[in-house]
Amino acid sequence: MTTKFGTPEWAAALKDEINGSSEYRNAADKWGVDFNGNLLFVFEADEFNPARRALMLKLAGGACQDAEFVQQDSHPEAGFVLRGPAHLWREILDRKTMAATAILTGKLKVEGERMQLLKHTAANRALIHCTASVDTGWDD
Amino acid sequence: MTRTYYLLYDDIHRFMADSEKIMDDPRWDHIESWSSPCPQGIKPVDGKRQPFAKWFFPYHLTVEYDETDPPDDAALLAGLTPYDNLYTDDTPTIDFFERMIPVFELWKKAGTWEFIHPWMECVLPWETAATYIENVLVDLSPGMLIGGHILLWPAKGATSRSRLFMRPEGDNLIGFGILPAIPPKYWSQVRPMLDNASRLCVAMGAKRYLSGYIDFTPEEWQQHYGDKWDWFAECKHRWDPDGLLNPGFVPLPAAPAAAGRG
Numbered sequence: 001m002t003t004k005f006g007t008p009e010w011a012a013a014l015k016d017e018i019n020g021s022s023e024y025r026n027a028a029d030k031w032g033v034d035f036n037g038n039l040l041f042v043f044e045a046d047e048f049n050p051a052r053r054a055l056m057l058k059l060a061g062g063a064c065q066d067a068e069f070v071q072q073d074s075h076p077e078a079g080f081v082l083r084g085p086a087h088l089w090r091e092i093l094d095r096k097t098m099a100a101t102a103i104l105t106g107k108l109k110v111e112g113e114r115m116q117l118l119k120h121t122a123a124n125r126a127l128i129h130c131t132a133s134v135d136t137g138w139d140d
Numbered sequence: 141m142t143r144t145y146y147l148l149y150d151d152i153h154r155f156m157a158d159s160e161k162i163m164d165d166p167r168w169d170h171i172e173s174w175s176s177p178c179p180q181g182i183k184p185v186d187g188k189r190q191p192f193a194k195w196f197f198p199y200h201l202t203v204e205y206d207e208t209d210p211p212d213d214a215a216l217l218a219g220l221t222p223y224d225n226l227y228t229d230d231t232p233t234i235d236f237f238e239r240m241i242p243v244f245e246l247w248k249k250a251g252t253w254e255f256i257h258p259w260m261e262c263v264l265p266w267e268t269a270a271t272y273i274e275n276v277l278v279d280l281s282p283g284m285l286i287g288g289h290i291l292l293w294p295a296k297g298a299t300s301r302s303r304l305f306m307r308p309e310g311d312n313l314i315g316f317g318i319l320p321a322i323p324p325k326y327w328s329q330v331r332p333m334l335d336n337a338s339r340l341c342v343a344m345g346a347k348r349y350l351s352g353y354i355d356f357t358p359e360e361w362q363q364h365y366g367d368k369w370d371w372f373a374e375c376k377h378r379w380d381p382d383g384l385l386n387p388g389f390v391p392l393p394a395a396p397a398a399a400g401r402g
Binding site for chain 1: 183184185186187268271275278279332335336339340343344
């Protein structure tokens with residue numbers, strides 16, 4: 001069932017997707033263990049997407065404790081912020097651009113300890129796969 | 141004669157800890173190692189099931205000796221902690237030098253010699269090597285290595301005196317390479333993975349080893365040579381003004397108008 005991006009229902013669907021994924025559970029079993037693994041995805045407004053959105057994911061040990069869209073583009077509980085224009089995020093979630101490529105080429109900006117993020121490429125790849133797997137209805 | 145000990149490691153950290161002892165032990169004449177997959181089944185990677193492996197690290201340690209005075213195996217291997225000690229091979233020195241020829245013959249017979257070989261090699265700092273290698277190997281499908289190889293070579297940082305062989309700082313370094321043989325029809329699938337493996341190693345402080353598949357932007361070339369970039373460009377303009385050596389490989393800035401031809 002298609003769920004509209006940016007809604008509480010979409011965030012709940014993503015949480016279910018993550019927690020139902022054995023790929024994520026295995027790949028991310030060390031993510032957020034002994035460090036703050038909470039991620040804030042910031043979808044910056046651009047010419048195609050006038051509204052900025054931010055998605056807070058509370059992640060640890062291969063599971064998602066919470067997923068919600070938040071108003072602010074920073075969050076005191078976030079261990080990392082991944083920030084990029086909405087069209088780039090859309091390309092990533094449509095699997096036209098690899099998230100790892102976007103991070104490594106600097107198109108997606110990382111706030112937080114970048115090396116810690118790079119140490120867990122499989123975990124983050126699996127997370128993006130879960131995010132891309134939500135049957136999403138876009139604004140356009 | 142040469143005697144080679146075929147050791148096997150199941151853990152990159154233990155492999156590296158023993159490498160420090162081995163590289164600093166002058167009794168060893170040659171060391172050689174690589175990464176070897178033991179397929180375990182299939183698992184989802186980006187939602188698509190693909191074979192995955194437990195990775196092992198064969199380590200071949202060699203000493204040259206006179207037949208009248210064979211080496212003391214126990215003394216040589218004391219203090220090392222391999223997962224297994226599989227075999228000890230005595231070989232005439234000339235056969236040792238030619239040991240790779242049967243491997244290359246096998247690759248030719250198997251047909252993979254005709255595939256494309258986009259080798260992605262790098263020299264990693266000791267501090268980030270294990271993390272990088274574990275990150276890359278965890279999702280590397282062992283099937284990709286038919287007719288290929290995963291390089292792994294510990295080395296002392298001061299071994300090379302070449303000014304333009306760029307490598308990280310440090311007493312100890314690790315060379316690592318993904319050396320696949322790719323059927324041309326799969327190149328578009330494999331290329332992004334190799335590109336990201338290259339970018340990830342650079343992000344972790346490595347330098348690319350420039351013998352294989354390189355797809356640097358002009359900025360990445362400059363970053364590779366760092367503060368030697370200008371000097372390198374000046375040398376090329378002076379000694380290879382027409383770009384006869386490796387033409388088109390390195391996108392050097394145009395020569396200054398005043399530059400002479402050496």
